[in-house]
Amino acid sequence: AQTVTQSQPEMSVQEAETVTLSCTYDTSESDYYLFWYKQPPSRQMILVIRQEAYKQQNATENRFSVNFQKAAKSFSLKISDSQLGDAAMYFCAYRSAGAGGTSYGKLTFGQGTILTVHP
Amino acid sequence: NAGVTQTPKFRILKIGQSMTLQCTQDMNHNYMYWYRQDPGMGLKLIYYSVGAGITDKGEVPNGYNVSRSTTEDFPLRLELAAPSQTSVYFCASSYGEGELFFGEGSRLTVL
Numbered sequence: 001a002q003t004v005t006q007s008q009p010e011m012s013v014q015e016a017e018t019v020t021l022s023c024t025y026d027t028s029e030s031d032y033y034l035f036w037y038k039q040p041p042s043r044q045m046i047l048v049i050r051q052e053a054y055k056q057q058n059a060t061e062n063r064f065s066v067n068f069q070k071a072a073k074s075f076s077l078k079i080s081d082s083q084l085g086d087a088a089m090y091f092c093a094y095r096s097a098g099a100g101g102t103s104y105g106k107l108t109f110g111q112g113t114i115l116t117v118h119p
Numbered sequence: 120n121a122g123v124t125q126t127p128k129f130r131i132l133k134i135g136q137s138m139t140l141q142c143t144q145d146m147n148h149n150y151m152y153w154y155r156q157d158p159g160m161g162l163k164l165i166y167y168s169v170g171a172g173i174t175d176k177g178e179v180p181n182g183y184n185v186s187r188s189t190t191e192d193f194p195l196r197l198e199l200a201a202p203s204q205t206s207v208y209f210c211a212s213s214y215g216e217g218e219l220f221f222g223e224g225s226r227l228t229v230l
Contacts, residue, residue, distance in 0.1 A: 045221035091161055093161075104167060104216070105150050105213045105215070107219065108164075
């Protein structure tokens with residue numbers, strides 16, 4: 001079974017600064033997807049960014065980018081120019097690509113990292 | 120466009136009571152999921168469904184039941200509530216293995 005580990009229970013950053021959230025995972029599969037989700041106090045889970053394991057290029061979405069190290073099984077999230085609205089719990093998640101689509105979209109989540117943004 | 124709607128948003132149960140958490144999606148998604156989130160933890164999969172009439176267990180199915188009679192609805196049933204089922208429950212849906220869309224969660228407390 002796959003596991004996802006987020007070793008930073010809490011992180012903090014000053015507004016406009018850059019912060020990096022860490023995630024490692026364990027899998028024997030070669031084809032999979034990795035995600036970062038944001039969960040603000042409203043509890044709504046919001047997809048931040050997605051990375052396909054077969055792509056060497058790191059995914060980027062505006063101020064959010066990832067550092068995907070497949071051999072090291074590491075998937076960190078960098079938030080640039082942090083804003084007060086970025087304060088939330090962030091979850092790293094894994095999904096098997098599955099032969100013939102047999103993963104059925106099931107996600108395995110890490111424990112989460114609470115991000116505080118100071119003005 | 121409502122997306123994924125869960126009801127109720129909050130509920131307090133006594134030990135041994137039963138209840139159903141409702142989940143409806145209006146995106147014509149074929150896949151639906153129930154996750155639970157314990158305090159300070161990530162989400163864990165309870166049950167999932169890949170289409171009407173088809174359901175399967177996830178990582179933590181004990182104490183729960185589901186049904187999927189229509190594409191839109193995927194209710195989660197707790198038969199004999201226990202304190203260990205105190206959690207926040209999330210329903211989600213996707214079209215095939217595309218992006219998952221989550222509901223706003225249902226906070227359940229069992230006393």
